[in-house]
Amino acid sequence: MSKKKQQIWNGNVRDAALSILLAVDKNQAYSNLLLHQTIEKYKIDAKDRSLLTEMTYGTLQHKLTLDYYLEPFIRGKVDLWVRWLLRLSLYQMEYLTRIPAHAAVNEAVEIAKRRGHQGIASMVNGILRSILRQGVPSTAAIQNPVERLSVETSHPQWLVERWVESYGFEETAAMLHENNIPPVQTVRVNTTRATVEEVLASLEAEGVKAQQSDMMPECIHLTNGTAARTTAFKKGLITIQDESSMLPANVLNAQPGMKVLDMCAAPGGKTTHIAEKMANEGSILAMDLHPHKLDLIDENTARLGLDIVQTAPVDGRKAAEFLAKESYDAVLVDAPCSGLGVMRRKPDIKYTKREEDLESLQTIQLAILDNAVQVLKPGGRLVYSTCTVDKRENEGTVEAFVSAHPEMEREEITNLPEKLLAKQNNGMLQVFPQDFGSDGFFVASFRKKGETI
Numbered sequence: 001m002s003k004k005k006q007q008i009w010n011g012n013v014r015d016a017a018l019s020i021l022l023a024v025d026k027n028q029a030y031s032n033l034l035l036h037q038t039i040e041k042y043k044i045d046a047k048d049r050s051l052l053t054e055m056t057y058g059t060l061q062h063k064l065t066l067d068y069y070l071e072p073f074i075r076g077k078v079d080l081w082v083r084w085l086l087r088l089s090l091y092q093m094e095y096l097t098r099i100p101a102h103a104a105v106n107e108a109v110e111i112a113k114r115r116g117h118q119g120i121a122s123m124v125n126g127i128l129r130s131i132l133r134q135g136v137p138s139t140a141a142i143q144n145p146v147e148r149l150s151v152e153t154s155h156p157q158w159l160v161e162r163w164v165e166s167y168g169f170e171e172t173a174a175m176l177h178e179n180n181i182p183p184v185q186t187v188r189v190n191t192t193r194a195t196v197e198e199v200l201a202s203l204e205a206e207g208v209k210a211q212q213s214d215m216m217p218e219c220i221h222l223t224n225g226t227a228a229r230t231t232a233f234k235k236g237l238i239t240i241q242d243e244s245s246m247l248p249a250n251v252l253n254a255q256p257g258m259k260v261l262d263m264c265a266a267p268g269g270k271t272t273h274i275a276e277k278m279a280n281e282g283s284i285l286a287m288d289l290h291p292h293k294l295d296l297i298d299e300n301t302a303r304l305g306l307d308i309v310q311t312a313p314v315d316g317r318k319a320a321e322f323l324a325k326e327s328y329d330a331v332l333v334d335a336p337c338s339g340l341g342v343m344r345r346k347p348d349i350k351y352t353k354r355e356e357d358l359e360s361l362q363t364i365q366l367a368i369l370d371n372a373v374q375v376l377k378p379g380g381r382l383v384y385s386t387c388t389v390d391k392r393e394n395e396g397t398v399e400a401f402v403s404a405h406p407e408m409e410r411e412e413i414t415n416l417p418e419k420l421l422a423k424q425n426n427g428m429l430q431v432f433p434q435d436f437g438s439d440g441f442f443v444a445s446f447r448k449k450g451e452t453i
């Protein structure tokens, strides 16, 4: 084994989790990508894979709570890697009941010896054993309810305050708790190639337990296995996608033969869904600002056997300079957003996003929407979506958009199951993670005034 390999994976799950946590912290690496790369590169087996995933995500998810618990036991400054080791170990002791606490402590001490020296190992041992004896401090001591919620659910206080102000305490508390629960694996059936029943049978034949969602008919929930390793995936019968991300193509409801534009398309999750809804008949132009991401769209369309999609590297803020005016039947703007709805999958978002980051997004989104209007045919539908939960970003963009564009009207969303439609408000639908166990997501529908298509 090379020296580099030993640093990340030496067969020890806790060591690997620690390396990933450190890389996420130091290099602002994305936890989901790094975890995936580590698993693929070192071909980590199923048992270690699930423990590694659980420990890495769990520790990150609960970071602020773990820090609150550790606070009274740490004297002076400790190195970053030691702090992460303590968090990782305490996570196991507090949240992973199947791991005996003394085993977590012993492992931590061994890692501290290997990575540091006997002195650090003794300190780690002392801190963790004191916690075992005394227990962690109660959050009941925190007077301010918003601060307490922030600590208990490990979300930054500015965000908790912002959400409480927008959605109220109860809804926010439910969302914060849901954000710490790992998401169910969901896939979308490529309806141009297979039925839901055929895919279920294929998955079952490989020992994957799955069932059709009672929300989106083309969605399947997996209870075990890894979707990307199944025959159904390799044959292009399914796409791995969160159920909320299946909303925009349904709301857009593009018909076979239409000319459709997807302005922020990479990696193509929604482009391919739209193509499937169109029965692979018509045309879709899938654009993205970043040329290198277009390859991902091409890979996905090739795997799924969808040939009506063309890709182009275009800045959506200038799209109307390159495309024929009023020439598209339907346009999707799945905008670059703050991503606050996907914390279950990307817990690092909780700690890296800053409040000021949120403000600039509306300007970009409005500029892309403005170009969408110019290339949309009269009577055509425009759908705006984000994977975020933020009133100012979502509803705020919609308000600013409709007041700047009298030629656009809000449109009632119709093409969704009743329980989703019941949640819409004035052509807008905000899904919270706790609603259906899917990602936090926002979708809004508009029609350009003029003749009907």
Ligand SMILES: C[S@@+](CC[C@H](N)C(=O)[O-])C[C@H]1O[C@@H](n2cnc3c(N)ncnc32)[C@H](O)[C@@H]1O
Pocket: 245, 263, 264, 265, 266, 267, 268, 269, 270, 271, 287, 288, 289, 290, 293, 314, 315, 316, 317, 334, 335, 336, 337, 364, 368
């Ligand atoms: C939410 S993601 C899109 C996900 C995609 N629709 C899917 O379902 O797979 C937003 C995308 O917008 C792209 N983007 C960011 N700024 C853009 C711009 N000015 N014009 C076009 N695309 C942009 C990003 O590269 C990113 O791929």
